[in-house]
Amino acid sequence: MSAVAEPARLAHRRRLPGGIGRWVGTGLGGVIVGAAVLVALLAPWIVPHDPFAQDLPKRLLPPFWMDGYDGIHVFGTDQLGRDYLSRLIYGARISMLIGVSTVVTSGLIGITLGVVGGYAGGRVDDAVLFAITTRLSIPVVLVALAVVGLFGSSLSLLALTLGLLLWDRFAVVARSTTMQVRQLDYVAAAWCAGCSRVHILLREVLPNIASHLAVVATLEMALAILLEAALSFLGLGVPPPLPSWGLMIAEAKGYMFFTPWVIMIPGVALFVLVFGINLLGDGLRDLLGARADP
Amino acid sequence: MTEALLEVDRLRVEFGDEVAAVRGASLTVARGEVHCLVGESGCGKSVLALAVMNLLARRGRRAAERLRFAGRDLLALPDRAMARLRGDRLAMIFQEPTTSLNPAYTVGSQMIEVLRRHRGAPRAVARDRAVELLGRVGITAPGMRLGQFPHQLSGGLRQRVMIAMALMCEPDLLIADEPTTALDVTVQAQILRLLAGLQRDLGLGILLITHDLGLVARVAHRVSVMYAGEIVESAPTAALFAAPRHPYTRGLLACVPVPGKVRRDQPLGAIPGVVPRLMPGFQGCAFRARCGHAAPECASAVPRRPAGATHDYLCRLPADWVRLEPAA
Amino acid sequence: MIRRAYGLDQPVIVQFGNWVAKAAVGDFGESYFFKQRVSELIGARLPITLTLGLVGLAIAAVVSIPLGVLAAVRESTAIDRAVQVVALIGQAMPSFWLGLILMIVFGIKLAWLPVSGTGTWQHYVMPGIVLAFSAIPALTRLTRSGMIQALASDYIRTARAKGLSSGSILIKHALRNAAIPVVAIATVQLGFMLGGSIVIETVFALHGVGFLAWESIGKNDFPVVQAVVLVLALIYVGLTLLADMINAVLDPRLRSA
Numbered sequence: 044m045s046a047v048a049e050p051a052r053l054a055h056r057r058r059l060p061g062g063i064g065r066w067v068g069t070g071l072g073g074v075i076v077g078a079a080v081l082v083a084l085l086a087p088w089i090v091p092h093d094p095f096a097q098d099l100p101k102r103l104l105p106p107f108w109m110d111g112y113d114g115i116h117v118f119g120t121d122q123l124g125r126d127y128l129s130r131l132i133y134g135a136r137i138s139m140l141i142g143v144s145t146v147v148t149s150g151l152i153g154i155t156l157g158v159v160g161g162y163a164g165g166r167v168d169d170a171v172l173f174a175i176t177t178r179l180s181i182p183v184v185l186v187a188l189a190v191v192g193l194f195g196s197s198l199s200l201l202a203l204t205l206g207l208l209l210w211d212r213f214a215v216v217a218r219s220t221t222m223q224v225r226q227l228d229y230v231a232a233a234w235c236a237g238c239s240r241v242h243i244l245l246r247e248v249l250p251n252i253a254s255h256l257a258v259v260a261t262l263e264m265a266l267a268i269l270l271e272a273a274l275s276f277l278g279l280g281v282p283p284p285l286p287s288w289g290l291m292i293a294e295a296k297g298y299m300f301f302t303p304w305v306i307m308i309p310g311v312a313l314f315v316l317v318f319g320i321n322l323l324g325d326g327l328r329d330l331l332g333a334r335a336d337p
Numbered sequence: 338m339t340e341a342l343l344e345v346d347r348l349r350v351e352f353g354d355e356v357a358a359v360r361g362a363s364l365t366v367a368r369g370e371v372h373c374l375v376g377e378s379g380c381g382k383s384v385l386a387l388a389v390m391n392l393l394a395r396r397g398r399r400a401a402e403r404l405r406f407a408g409r410d411l412l413a414l415p416d417r418a419m420a421r422l423r424g425d426r427l428a429m430i431f432q433e434p435t436t437s438l439n440p441a442y443t444v445g446s447q448m449i450e451v452l453r454r455h456r457g458a459p460r461a462v463a464r465d466r467a468v469e470l471l472g473r474v475g476i477t478a479p480g481m482r483l484g485q486f487p488h489q490l491s492g493g494l495r496q497r498v499m500i501a502m503a504l505m506c507e508p509d510l511l512i513a514d515e516p517t518t519a520l521d522v523t524v525q526a527q528i529l530r531l532l533a534g535l536q537r538d539l540g541l542g543i544l545l546i547t548h549d550l551g552l553v554a555r556v557a558h559r560v561s562v563m564y565a566g567e568i569v570e571s572a573p574t575a576a577l578f579a580a581p582r583h584p585y586t587r588g589l590l591a592c593v594p595v596p597g598k599v600r601r602d603q604p605l606g607a608i609p610g611v612v613p614r615l616m617p618g619f620q621g622c623a624f625r626a627r628c629g630h631a632a633p634e635c636a637s638a639v640p641r642r643p644a645g646a647t648h649d650y651l652c653r654l655p656a657d658w659v660r661l662e663p664a665a
Numbered sequence: 666m667i668r669r670a671y672g673l674d675q676p677v678i679v680q681f682g683n684w685v686a687k688a689a690v691g692d693f694g695e696s697y698f699f700k701q702r703v704s705e706l707i708g709a710r711l712p713i714t715l716t717l718g719l720v721g722l723a724i725a726a727v728v729s730i731p732l733g734v735l736a737a738v739r740e741s742t743a744i745d746r747a748v749q750v751v752a753l754i755g756q757a758m759p760s761f762w763l764g765l766i767l768m769i770v771f772g773i774k775l776a777w778l779p780v781s782g783t784g785t786w787q788h789y790v791m792p793g794i795v796l797a798f799s800a801i802p803a804l805t806r807l808t809r810s811g812m813i814q815a816l817a818s819d820y821i822r823t824a825r826a827k828g829l830s831s832g833s834i835l836i837k838h839a840l841r842n843a844a845i846p847v848v849a850i851a852t853v854q855l856g857f858m859l860g861g862s863i864v865i866e867t868v869f870a871l872h873g874v875g876f877l878a879w880e881s882i883g884k885n886d887f888p889v890v891q892a893v894v895l896v897l898a899l900i901y902v903g904l905t906l907l908a909d910m911i912n913a914v915l916d917p918r919l920r921s922a
Binding site for chain 1 (some may be wrong): 745749750753754756757758759760761762765766768769773856859860861862863864866875878879882883886887892893895898901902905
């Protein structure tokens with residue numbers, strides 16, 4: 044009898060989707076991504092020191108929370124005496140640049156393929172599916188490494204390579220959501236009203252699958268940033284002396300057993316940025332009711 | 338037939354603090370009796386059954402003055418002991434035989450596990466029992482069916498399998514939640530005849546949940562009519578059909594065409610509106626918004642009135658109001 | 666002379682055609698650097714990568730299936746949220762960085778495991794853990810959503826109505842059905858893990874095909890790189906076929922269809 048609570052309170056209480064935690068997570072993701080964008084845009088004006096200026100006598104100075112902090116280099120210096128915070132800030136620029144350019148390139152390819160395949164169906168769709176399957180069978184890291192190995196490393200080549208490789212999820216999601224939207228009444232109505240195909244795709248289909256694609260974009264951006272770091276770490280990504288976070292970790296690797304913070308600082312930065320982008324994507328998925336799985 | 342097998346007294350079920358699905362419903366199923374629980378969709382019939390079985394969804398909360406099965410207090414029973422009772426003394430079958438069987442296992446393995454769980458029976462013994470029961474529910478070539486998967490059977494066969502599975506431990510009570518709703522009309526009749534036969538032969542008590550009054554008339558010993566989470570009228574089948582007291586019961590009966598009694602040009606009755614979704618704390622008669630006899634006092638507590646030794650109903654109107662009212 | 670010996674004087678398309686024709690019969694040519702048949706080189710290194718992949722997948726399964734089940738059983742509670750945060754953390758963890766941290770902690774500070782190299786089973790522990798991280802988020806999410814769906818299904822209600830124990834309901838009835846998509850994805854995931862093992866093999870100097878490919882890229886030894894790409898792609902295709910077959914075994918509805 045006591046199991047039933049007081050029979051009062053007739054008012055409806057609308058529950059937030061996923062509760063407060065979800066909003067905190069999404070907000071945190073937004074703050075992290077927003078901060079990264081700001082830092083990347085304002086890098087030249089906010090760096091305390093020149094990120095490329097070497098100062099060999101001041102090598103591997105410890106950061107502010109450790110003994111021996113010199114009061115000048117907040118995050119210490121690297122093995123060539125360059126200010127670590129300044130390099131970290133420029134690194135954010137590279138990560139964001141790679142992330143955004145990859146999403147733009149791969150989004151263009153993937154969304155075009157997916158929407159066309161999903162809308163046209165038949166042979167066209169078969170061809171799109173075959174392209175997706177083929178792409179999935181290609182080991183991304185290996186091919187990206189090989190391309191950079193073949194043509195020499197540069198930031199723009201890396202961005203282009205990743206863009207050309209990471210379109211699969213865009214295509215899969217665009218295809219399946221387009222197939223659903225195609226069956227909706229207003230799309231049929233637009234078709235009956237004599238609208239052109241291009242018009243239907245751009246004005247009727249695309250806006251309706253945009254929320255799903257936004258979630259995919261966050262996932263791909265996070266993936267591209269991680270891949271750039273991994274490739275740079277392997278020495279076949281961003282060429283030195285550019286301060287990619289992955290490259291910073293690679294260059295500091297030899298000192299990590301004695302001064303672990305040299306790999307901790309760029310690693311944590313990388314983790315936090317990718318975590319923030321994923322949090323934002325997760326939140327978007329819930330808020331927009333989108334899904335990013337095929 | 339007088340020994341009470343299942344006693345439900347003022348059962349309440351709430352989901353969160355937003356929906357009161359069952360609001361003080363009481364009913365008694367006697368041993369070996371077919372008791373029909375009738376009502377529109379959404380009136381709380383299935384929730385009542387699930388509450389008895391302690392199978393409510395996680396948000397569901399049940400409470401009652403009394404909830405006893407074969408003399409045992411179900412409210413005080415720990416979850417483990419209740420699980421031991423389910424499938425053994427107390428079995429249940431559902432509306433959708435298609436989705437109610439696990440697609441990953443054969444019919445045989447799903448039947449056998451019941452006897453192994455409750456009796457610890459050896460596999461071979463359980464298998465023999467399964468073959469016997471499949472034969473009992475009218476399935477030909479039971480040995481072959483045991484090795485088949487649910488998707489290889491028709492809807493009617495699946496429901497027979499569900500019934501056979503429910504009978505594995507010879508339960509005292511079978512709760513059948515709209516067991517024929519999802520089936521073809523011809524198959525419906527077969528399943529009903531089967532249930533009625535099982536009740537006769539095995540002395541099985543059955544709580545049959547349905548919205549089909551034609552079905553009630555054929556098999557039930559006793560009928561309880563449920564509306565918006567309450568039992569609004571309860572009576573032996575003959576009494577209910579002969580002299581329904583509650584306006585809702587009368588409305589329900591008016592919806593059923595009776596051959597020979599209904600004239601061709603006379604329109605069938607219909608109850609305007611739908612079952613309201615009630616919040617906890619709702620007062621008065623839940624039917625008053627749809628009732629032709631509603632009066633201001635219907636907004637306050639309504640009495641439960643007797644209309645005979647085993648007939649009662651929940652309404653402000655006196656037992657003889659039917660005679661006072663000129664026939665429509 | 667060297668250009669002629671390797672056929673490099675011919676147009677690229679002809680070179681590629683020749684390579685495909687030979688690769689089709691298992692002849693990937695000779696490594697420029699190792700002066701050895703590429704097929705032999707890969708044959709010797711492939712078992713190491715496959716072992717790493719399977720170790721990684723096994724660790725991922727052992728971690729993510731219980732986590733996914735737990736999250737599903739406690740859906741929309743703090744535990745469920747915590748599991749989802751763990752998945753997000755796994756997704757955001759740069760594998761090479763995690764590898765370095767494990768090296769510092771378990772290799773140097775605690776000295777439990779060898780820091781790098783190939784040879785004993787201990788050499789596979791840290792790389793396996795790191796590789797598992799890449800599969801844990803997807804497998805956990807999939808297990809969770811599959812279990813939530815299964816637990817809400819009618820046949821689970823039947824299983825409860827039959828009075829089965831909660832262990833039997835959860836494992837035998839729910840997980841068995843939830844596992845069907847999980848196993849399929851896990852198989853395909855293994856393909857991605859093999860492709861991704863190049864980073865981890867390089868970090869831990871584990872001499873599998875990934876490490877071989879990395880070395881070869883650095884030395885412009887392209888017959889080896891081409892062959893590794895092809896072999897990994899073929900393994901991926903093989904694994905997707907395997908996934909279909911496993912699905913047919915697990916799902917009786919597909920078996921008779």
